[in-house]
Amino acid sequence: MSSAILTRTLAAISSVDLERMAAVQARLDRQTKPRGSLGRLEEFARRFVAITGRETIRRKEIYTFAGDHGVAAEGVSAFPREVTPQMVYNFLAGGAGVNALARHAGAEVRVVDMGVDHDFGGLPGLIDRKIACGTANFRSGPAMSRAQALTALEAGITLAEAAVDAGIDLLGTGDMGIANTTPSAAIAAVFSGLPVAQVTHRGTGIDDKALAHKIAVIEEALRINQPNPQDPVDVLAKVGGFEIGGIAGLVLGCAARSVPVVVDGFISTAGALIACELHPQVREYIFAAHRSVEVGHAALLERIGQQPILDLHMRLGEGTGAALAMSLIEAALRGLREIATFDQAGVSRGSDQ
Numbered sequence: 001m002s003s004a005i006l007t008r009t010l011a012a013i014s015s016v017d018l019e020r021m022a023a024v025q026a027r028l029d030r031q032t033k034p035r036g037s038l039g040r041l042e043e044f045a046r047r048f049v050a051i052t053g054r055e056t057i058r059r060k061e062i063y064t065f066a067g068d069h070g071v072a073a074e075g076v077s078a079f080p081r082e083v084t085p086q087m088v089y090n091f092l093a094g095g096a097g098v099n100a101l102a103r104h105a106g107a108e109v110r111v112v113d114m115g116v117d118h119d120f121g122g123l124p125g126l127i128d129r130k131i132a133c134g135t136a137n138f139r140s141g142p143a144m145s146r147a148q149a150l151t152a153l154e155a156g157i158t159l160a161e162a163a164v165d166a167g168i169d170l171l172g173t174g175d176m177g178i179a180n181t182t183p184s185a186a187i188a189a190v191f192s193g194l195p196v197a198q199v200t201h202r203g204t205g206i207d208d209k210a211l212a213h214k215i216a217v218i219e220e221a222l223r224i225n226q227p228n229p230q231d232p233v234d235v236l237a238k239v240g241g242f243e244i245g246g247i248a249g250l251v252l253g254c255a256a257r258s259v260p261v262v263v264d265g266f267i268s269t270a271g272a273l274i275a276c277e278l279h280p281q282v283r284e285y286i287f288a289a290h291r292s293v294e295v296g297h298a299a300l301l302e303r304i305g306q307q308p309i310l311d312l313h314m315r316l317g318e319g320t321g322a323a324l325a326m327s328l329i330e331a332a333l334r335g336l337r338e339i340a341t342f343d344q345a346g347v348s349r350g351s352d353q
């Protein structure tokens with residue numbers, strides 16, 4: 001089983017332009033500041049320009065992928081499953097955390113139904129890519145078929161392509177799905193090789209007893225399904241989720257079209273890791289928005305090889321961290337464009353120049 005869209009997308013991904021990156025750093029080094037004194041903002045500016053060739057951002061969009069999970073039946077979340085469709089309505093009404101923070105950042109929010117267990121009946125504003133009404137419970141078999149996993153990846157890829165064609169210069173990921181920290185922890189365990197207990201946490205806020213049960217459910221799921229870390233589509237199919245596949249596809253589509261993608265928290269990073277495992281150069285296009293409270297997030301970020309931009313003790317998902325991180329990437333570009341050089345401003349150089 002393969003996918004023509006996935007194959008051509010992977011073939012289009014290559015390394016970012018290192019000469020352009022060095023040229024930006026040289027310019028930053030001529031600006032009126034001690035060398036490197038804008039810290040990681042300098043990294044954001046040089047990476048953004050190296051990826052895109054642009055120094056400004058015209059439009060930004062955050063894609064919030066929603067899906068339900070059969071494993072929710074195991075009592076692994078603090079909230080009931082109906083919260084997933086309820087929050088989709090909230091996103092479309094503009095009342096969720098991601099809506100507020102995206103307005104703050106000047107980004108649009110796009111909401112994608114990848115597999116919510118609810119009939120939205122052609123709700124205006126909702127992007128319908130529904131694969132099924134939730135995944136199967138992966139405690140007793142695969143979450144989805146390989147064909148469904150490929151369809152989820154294709155949905156994300158084609159959404160990224162359409163966004164880039166529409167002039168979006170910076171994309172962000174977000175997720176909504178009750179119980180989706182369970183598949184995300186499973187993905188973290190598979191690719192990191194760490195024990196499940198080291199990458200599994202409280203999600204929406206489960207107690208100690210429910211956490212011990214969640215760990216046992218994931219351990220059993222890995223034993224029964226035997227996901228193959230050499231085959232990322234197999235991992236997505238066996239222990240993933242529809243929204244996680246959509247996120248992975250969006251990240252792949254961005255990398256293939258040379259557009260940076262700001263990856264949100266734990267669930268988004270699990271999706272981004274599937275993309276990175278499919279092609280090693282994908283990581284060069286990723287900005288990791290923030291470090292989530294979820295303990296397994298560090299293992300995912302380490303494998304991707306990107307440092308989080310923010311560490312605000314957030315654990316909401318939706319794309320909230322991505323919205324905030326976008327503001328800092330924009331600030332970095334403003335610095336690149338607007339800070340005068342030593343020559344322009346007539347400021348004396350120091351011994352570091």
Ligand SMILES: O=C(O)c1ccc[n+]([C@@H]2O[C@H](COP(=O)([O-])O)[C@@H](O)[C@H]2O)c1
Nearest residue numbers: 077177179180181203204265266292317
């Ligand atoms: O993004 C994160 O790091 C994050 C961490 C914990 C929970 N969440 C959100 O909470 C939901 C999943 O939590 P749970 O407990 O139902 O697995 C889902 O809708 C996520 O967006 C998100």
Ligand SMILES: Cc1cc2nc[nH]c2cc1C
Nearest residue numbers: 079083176204316317318
């Ligand atoms: C209310 C609520 C909002 C969310 N947003 C993302 N995940 C969520 C989980 C819950 C429970």
